[in-house]
Amino acid sequence: xxxxxxxxxxxxxxxxxxxxxxxxxxxxxxxxxxxxxxxxxxxxxxxxxxxxxxxxxxxxxxxxxxxxxxxxxxxxxxxxxxxxxxxxxxxxxxxxxxxxxxxxxxxxxxxxxxxxxxxxxxxxxxxxxxxxxxxxxxxxxxxxxxxxxxxxxxxxxxxxxxxxxxxxxxxxxxxxxxxxxxxxxxxxxxxxxxxxxxxx
Numbered sequence: 001x002x003x004x005x006x007x008x009x010x011x012x013x014x015x016x017x018x019x020x021x022x023x024x025x026x027x028x029x030x031x032x033x034x035x036x037x038x039x040x041x042x043x044x045x046x047x048x049x050x051x052x053x054x055x056x057x058x059x060x061x062x063x064x065x066x067x068x069x070x071x072x073x074x075x076x077x078x079x080x081x082x083x084x085x086x087x088x089x090x091x092x093x094x095x096x097x098x099x100x101x102x103x104x105x106x107x108x109x110x111x112x113x114x115x116x117x118x119x120x121x122x123x124x125x126x127x128x129x130x131x132x133x134x135x136x137x138x139x140x141x142x143x144x145x146x147x148x149x150x151x152x153x154x155x156x157x158x159x160x161x162x163x164x165x166x167x168x169x170x171x172x173x174x175x176x177x178x179x180x181x182x183x184x185x186x187x188x189x190x191x192x193x194x195x196x197x198x199x200x
Contacts, residue, residue, distance in 0.1 A: 031142040031143050032139050034135045034138070035132065035135045035136055035139055038129075038131055038132045041166050042129075042132075042165060042166065043165055043166070043169075048172045049172075051169070051170055051172040052170055052171060052172070053172055053173065053174070054163060054172070054173045055078070055162060056106050056107055056162070056174055056177075057076035057077065057078065057106060057160045057161055057173075058073075058076065058077045058078070058080045058082070058105070058106050058160050059072070059073040059076060059077065059083050059104070059105050059110065059158050059159070059160030060072070060080070060083040060084045060086070060087045060101050060102075060103065060104040060105065061073070061101070061102055061103060061110070061158070062084075062087035062088050062090070062091045062099050062100060062101045062102060063099065063100070063102060064091065064095065064097040064098060064099050064100065067095065067097070069095070070102070071090040071091040071099070072087065072110065072158040073086050073087055073158055073160065074156075074158065076160040076161060076162070077160070080104045080106070080179055080188075083104055083160065084101040084104055084181065087099075087101055088100070088101060101181045102180075102181075103179070103180055103181075104179040104181065105126075105160060105176065105177070105178045105179075106160055106177045106178065106188070107160065107161055107162070107173050107174060107176040107177065108126050108127065108128060108133070108161065108176035109126060109127055109128065109129055109130045109132070109133040109157045109158065109159040109160070109161060110124065110126050110133055110157060110158045110159075110160075111125050111126070111130065111133035111134040111136070111137045111151055111152075111155075111157040111158070112124055112125075112137055112151070112152045112155060113125065113134070113137035113138045113140070113141040113149050113150060113151050113152065114141070114149070114150060114151075114152050115141040115142070115144075115146025115147060115148055115149035115150075116146060116147050116148050117144070117145050117146050117147070121144075122141075122152075123138075123140040123141035123144055123146065123149070124140065125137030125138070125140050128161070128165050128176075129157075129159075129161075129164055129165065129166060130156060130157030130159050131157075133157045133159075134151040134157055135151075138151055161173065175190050175191060176190070176191040177189060177191060178191065
């Protein structure tokens with residue numbers, strides 16, 4: 001009922017994907033409410049279709065097996081290779097370890113939230129804007145049983161997008177995608193269909 005007016009929009013598709021399989025519990029629906037409010041700001045598929053398509057942008061994160069730390073790009077790059085090189089450099093400079101890129105992503109924002117489940121833990125979120133990615137991370141934290149879930153203080157979302165779809169009304173971009181280095185021949189795979197309407 002809440003989303004009936006949004007049907008057919010990018011916001012509706014994002015909410016459907018966030019629900020996953022099966023019906024969400026009442027608590028899960030409550031946890032998703034901040035995301036629903038943020039999604040209302042997203043443009044409709046019809047509006048996106050009138051905008052100019054921008055080139056794909058890339059981000060990445062890296063680390064090494066023994067560490068819980070990760071290094072993330074703080075700007076968008078024109079190629080996956082440049083994004084990967086940046087996070088490997090950051091990781092090596094700060095840790096001196098043999099670092100590897102875990103994932104390279106394109107045309108989306110990535111954020112981390114912290115919560116507590118007897119001990120501190122982290123949850124991740126992504127979306128077409130940094131604000132939505134942060135709210136998705138906090139909701140995912142709560143849906144995993146966390147308490148006091150908040151985006152990591154002082155850590156901005158890592159956005160690898162050509163523009164902000166809400167504030168830049170002239171821009172659209174292709175649907176988000178990802179690469180797992182060393183797997184599937186380093187081929188790019190697009191994200192689930194809830195972003196599909198961003199292409200066009």
